[in-house]
Amino acid sequence: MSAVLRTAGLSKRWGAFYANRDVSVAFEQGARHALIGPNGAGKTTFIDLLTGTVAPSAGRVYLDGDDITTLAPHRRVKRGIARTFQASTLFPSLTVLESVMLAVCEREGRGGAGWRALASETAASSEALAILDALHLGAESDSTTRTLAYGKQRLLEIALALATRPRMLLLDEPAAGIPAKESVEVLGAIARLPREVTVVFIEHDMDLVFRFAERITVLVAGSVLAEGAPDEIAADPRVREVYLGEIPQGEAPLA
Amino acid sequence: MAGSAERREPPRRAAAPAPRRGSLSDGRWRPLEVAFWAGTLAAYFAFPAWHVLGSQILITGLFAVSLDIVLGYAGIVSLGHAAFFGVGAYVAGLLAANGWHEPLSALGAAALAAAVAGYLASFLVVRGTDLTRLTVTLGIGLMLWEAANRASSITGGVDGLSGVTLAPILGRWTFDLRGDVAYAYALVVVFAVFTGVRRIVSSPFGRSLVGIRESSTRMAAIGAPVERRLRAAFTLGAAIAGIAGALIAQTTQFVGIDALSFERSAEVLVMLVLGGAGRLYGGLVGALVFMVAQNGLAGIDPVYWQFWLGCLLVVVVLFFREGILGGAANLAARARGRRR
Amino acid sequence: MHGDFIGVVFDGIAFGSLLFVIAVGLSVTLGLMNFVNLAHGSFAMLGGYVCVVLMSALRVPFLLTLPAAFVAAAAAGLVLERTLYRRLYHASPLDQVLFSIGVVFISIAGATYVFGSSQQPVRLPGYLQGQVRVAGHDFGVYRIFLVAVVALLTIALEYVIRRTRFGSLLRASVDHATAAAGLGIDVGRVFALAFALGSGLAGLGGGLAIDVLGLDPTFPLKYMVDFLLVVAVGGAGSVRGPLIAALILGVFDVAGKYYVPELGGFAVYALMIAMLLRFPLGLHGRLG
Numbered sequence: 001m002s003a004v005l006r007t008a009g010l011s012k013r014w015g016a017f018y019a020n021r022d023v024s025v026a027f028e029q030g031a032r033h034a035l036i037g038p039n040g041a042g043k044t045t046f047i048d049l050l051t052g053t054v055a056p057s058a059g060r061v062y063l064d065g066d067d068i069t070t071l072a073p074h075r076r077v078k079r080g081i082a083r084t085f086q087a088s089t090l091f092p093s094l095t096v097l098e099s100v101m102l103a104v105c106e107r108e109g110r111g112g113a114g115w116r117a118l119a120s121e122t123a124a125s126s127e128a129l130a131i132l133d134a135l136h137l138g139a140e141s142d143s144t145t146r147t148l149a150y151g152k153q154r155l156l157e158i159a160l161a162l163a164t165r166p167r168m169l170l171l172d173e174p175a176a177g178i179p180a181k182e183s184v185e186v187l188g189a190i191a192r193l194p195r196e197v198t199v200v201f202i203e204h205d206m207d208l209v210f211r212f213a214e215r216i217t218v219l220v221a222g223s224v225l226a227e228g229a230p231d232e233i234a235a236d237p238r239v240r241e242v243y244l245g246e247i248p249q250g251e252a253p254l255a
Numbered sequence: 256m257a258g259s260a261e262r263r264e265p266p267r268r269a270a271a272p273a274p275r276r277g278s279l280s281d282g283r284w285r286p287l288e289v290a291f292w293a294g295t296l297a298a299y300f301a302f303p304a305w306h307v308l309g310s311q312i313l314i315t316g317l318f319a320v321s322l323d324i325v326l327g328y329a330g331i332v333s334l335g336h337a338a339f340f341g342v343g344a345y346v347a348g349l350l351a352a353n354g355w356h357e358p359l360s361a362l363g364a365a366a367l368a369a370a371v372a373g374y375l376a377s378f379l380v381v382r383g384t385d386l387t388r389l390t391v392t393l394g395i396g397l398m399l400w401e402a403a404n405r406a407s408s409i410t411g412g413v414d415g416l417s418g419v420t421l422a423p424i425l426g427r428w429t430f431d432l433r434g435d436v437a438y439a440y441a442l443v444v445v446f447a448v449f450t451g452v453r454r455i456v457s458s459p460f461g462r463s464l465v466g467i468r469e470s471s472t473r474m475a476a477i478g479a480p481v482e483r484r485l486r487a488a489f490t491l492g493a494a495i496a497g498i499a500g501a502l503i504a505q506t507t508q509f510v511g512i513d514a515l516s517f518e519r520s521a522e523v524l525v526m527l528v529l530g531g532a533g534r535l536y537g538g539l540v541g542a543l544v545f546m547v548a549q550n551g552l553a554g555i556d557p558v559y560w561q562f563w564l565g566c567l568l569v570v571v572v573l574f575f576r577e578g579i580l581g582g583a584a585n586l587a588a589r590a591r592g593r594r595r
Numbered sequence: 596m597h598g599d600f601i602g603v604v605f606d607g608i609a610f611g612s613l614l615f616v617i618a619v620g621l622s623v624t625l626g627l628m629n630f631v632n633l634a635h636g637s638f639a640m641l642g643g644y645v646c647v648v649l650m651s652a653l654r655v656p657f658l659l660t661l662p663a664a665f666v667a668a669a670a671a672g673l674v675l676e677r678t679l680y681r682r683l684y685h686a687s688p689l690d691q692v693l694f695s696i697g698v699v700f701i702s703i704a705g706a707t708y709v710f711g712s713s714q715q716p717v718r719l720p721g722y723l724q725g726q727v728r729v730a731g732h733d734f735g736v737y738r739i740f741l742v743a744v745v746a747l748l749t750i751a752l753e754y755v756i757r758r759t760r761f762g763s764l765l766r767a768s769v770d771h772a773t774a775a776a777g778l779g780i781d782v783g784r785v786f787a788l789a790f791a792l793g794s795g796l797a798g799l800g801g802g803l804a805i806d807v808l809g810l811d812p813t814f815p816l817k818y819m820v821d822f823l824l825v826v827a828v829g830g831a832g833s834v835r836g837p838l839i840a841a842l843i844l845g846v847f848d849v850a851g852k853y854y855v856p857e858l859g860g861f862a863v864y865a866l867m868i869a870m871l872l873r874f875p876l877g878l879h880g881r882l883g
């Protein structure tokens with residue numbers, strides 16, 4: 001099996017409510033894998049479990065076959081798992097460049113260095129600038145994060161994740177809030193990342209999902225409803241049933 | 256790797272990075288900073304009668320700076336920071352009262368002891384909610400106060416520790432009653448420590464503390480060991496508080512048990528917030544304003560002092576949230592906006 | 596009571612009961628409004644002084660001063676909540692801490708100005724003094740009275756929270772403040788009433804406490820850490836959690852001071868900190 005990351009019977013319970021129930025999914029090396037499902041299906045919770053932001057109630061998470069279920073979030077990052085957050089989770093008072101540089105420094109193991117100024121980390125700053133340029137954020141590098149427009153904050157989320165040089169990139173609705181034209185561009189850029197990087201993305205816009213995903217997992221009410229190639233998913237009657245009525249006519253290729 | 260994401264457009268601005276990077280704080284001293292420290296030096300000559308008060312302001316300012324690392328930068332609300340100030344004061348005082356009269360080594364010992372105390376305490380503090388942190392820091396402070404009170408045969412208890420006698424600094428400068436040497440000594444040590452703090456807060460470590468304060472979740476998601484960083488910050492803050500405590504013990508040649516009191520923890524919190532937390536100079540400016548005001552009202556009954564202190568807190572929180580430096584920065588920004 | 600274990604435990608329970616009455620309001624404020632009100636003890640002090648003044652100046656019987664203490668503290672809580680506290684519900688914990696320390700200082704200065712800094716004497720009525728002997732053990736009558744009052748109060752509080760409309764509104768608001776607001780619950784009013792109730796209980800506790808904890812202007816500061824511990828260990832937003840925590844704290848504090856006086860308060864603080872590390876969110880999560 002060439003699964004980079006896989007889960008076995010993963011569950012998360014809040015009180016009596018299962019946000020995830022017995023989820024077993026494998027992400028193949030180099031995959032472009034979409035995670036879809038209605039609001040409240042437990043997609044974000046699943047990412048939280050994969051990254052260690054939230055501890056599971058049951059089940060295991062394996063990275064390269066190693067059990068990482070109880071590994072601290074920052075150690076998973078060191079092992080190559082990076083994520084973005086659905087609700088922008090950034091550093092409001094730091095500048096865009098500083099934020100990305102912090103991520104680069106952490107990756108290089110220099111995040112705890114206490115004597116030289118962050119500004120003098122020239123290697124980190126040119127790498128950070130390159131990442132920002134690639135995401136069309138170069139012009140904003142000196143802006144304070146809190147002054148950024150919402151769409152740009154979404155891009156900064158992605159920049160931060162890329163700066164960790166992930167092998168496994170988990171994107172929670174990366175395109176939400178970005179103008180349609182740009183969101184195609186952004187997801188395109190991500191899909192074109194080298195195949196050493198496995199990409200999992202949550203997305204509600206079915207256009208984008210079917211354009212960029214090579215594999216799709218459908219979560220409903222915390223459980224996996226279906227999984228397969230895009231055409232299989234599009235043809236799956238159970239999936240159509242869940243999505244019928246949810247998506248206005250003509251907007252989804254499913255309809 | 257991110258470069259490979261975009262083939263379209265080679266970066267167009269070869270010349271841009273240099274001016275852009277100028278906006279990150281690059282360690283150069285700004286004119287206002289130079290003026291500030293020149294002022295502290297000029298004060299030595301301009302106010303020879305006020306050296307005692309001046310040295311205490313400097314030292315208390317350093318104490319507030321140490322809290323700034325913990326609170327303003329790392330975002331840990333502490334109600335017991337005086338614990339480490341007190342540890343430093345007692346270590347320096349006890350050394351001097353028991354035969355070790357050399358001041359600089361005692362200063363180092365005090366910093367070390369406070370750092371160890373801070374490191375141990377940090378394990379209790381960095382985990383948990385704000386409520387837990389408040390409770391634990393308050394509890395640690397009270398326990399140390401009680402310990403000093405009970406060990407009165409060693410510490411002098413509520414009467415304070417006297418008999419603190421010091422050898423001349425570097426064998427040359429003897430502490431005098433007018434506070435000339437005390438002021439110079441305090442200024443040199445405070446400036447040296449402050450310069451270090453100044454470097455640290457603009458380093459990757461210092462910036463990562465700001466990151467943790469603003470979003471510890473995101474900081475962990477870019478691979479930072481959040482708890483370890485917070486423990487380091489707490490330890491550093493404790494060590495510097497210990498230096499401040501030692502300086503007070505040495506310059507006043509006395510240690511009162513109030514060095515460990517809750518009131519002292521609360522006062523330093525007030526000074527820092529008054530000056531502007533998370534702003535490097537906030538602690539120094541806050542201590543200056545606070546202590547000059549306190550000195551001006553010295554004649555008044557301590558009860559009234561407490562009353563005004565309480566009112567000050569309420570007013571600062573309700574109407575003056577960013578402290579003196581924050582307010583000044585806002586005013587400056589507004590003035591610049593108008594000129595355009 | 597030479598090493599009278601039962602007697603010591605009973606004293607501890609009485610002390611813990613007092614802590615609970617005073618601190619339970621803090622638990623509600625914290626759980627409900629997320630407000631770290633360090634000035635909670637000031638309301639207790641207010642209740643204490645109301646009792647003292649009514650008894651000494653107006654010769655009101657002790658038992659009648661207690662409801663007055665409740666009413667006065669609740670009224671003060673209501674006024675302050677409506678004018679000041681509510682403006683800080685969304686402020687950072689630091690702001691709340693600074694603000695409420697300010698209130699503590701003002702209340703200490705105010706109390707010193709009006710009543711002086713000395714301990715207030717209280718003369719309990721004759722029928723609450725002395726000891727009774729039950730099964731070979733001596734129990735202070737006033738301690739028995741305290742435990743009984745607190746037991747009744749706890750039952751009443753549980754009733755209010757579980758059985759009344761206000762209680763269900765309160766529970767709903769603690770669980771999901773935004774959802775509750777969405778359902779048309781006037782969360783602001785629930786907050787104000789809860790704050791007043793909590794302050795009132797603190798005031799009542801302050802009146803009951805004069806004979807046990809003493810009363811002087813530093814009261815809010817002296818016991819601040821105990822109130823915080825009760826809530827932090829018990830779990831903010833809960834009633835039973837703080838009750839258990841208060842009893843543990845009371846018993847171990849009294850027993851510690853009785854059996855190992857050299858250690859004094861250290862043992863109990865160490866125990867509480869250990870519990871905090873074991874249960875970082877408290878013994879009980881939510882209102883229950």
Ligand SMILES: Nc1ncnc2c1ncn2[C@@H]1O[C@H](COP(=O)(O)OP(=O)(O)OP(=O)(O)O)[C@@H](O)[C@H]1O
Nearest residue numbers: 014018019037038039040041042043044045046086
């Ligand atoms: N901390 C929590 N406590 C209780 N319930 C929670 C918590 N976090 C999430 N939930 C619930 O778990 C369910 C799944 O949430 P999740 O955010 O994972 O859904 P999602 O699929 O990402 O939805 P969306 O498409 O709206 O982002 C939701 O019903 C949510 O209310």
Ligand SMILES: [Mg+2]
Nearest residue numbers: 043044045086
């Ligand atoms: Mg989601």
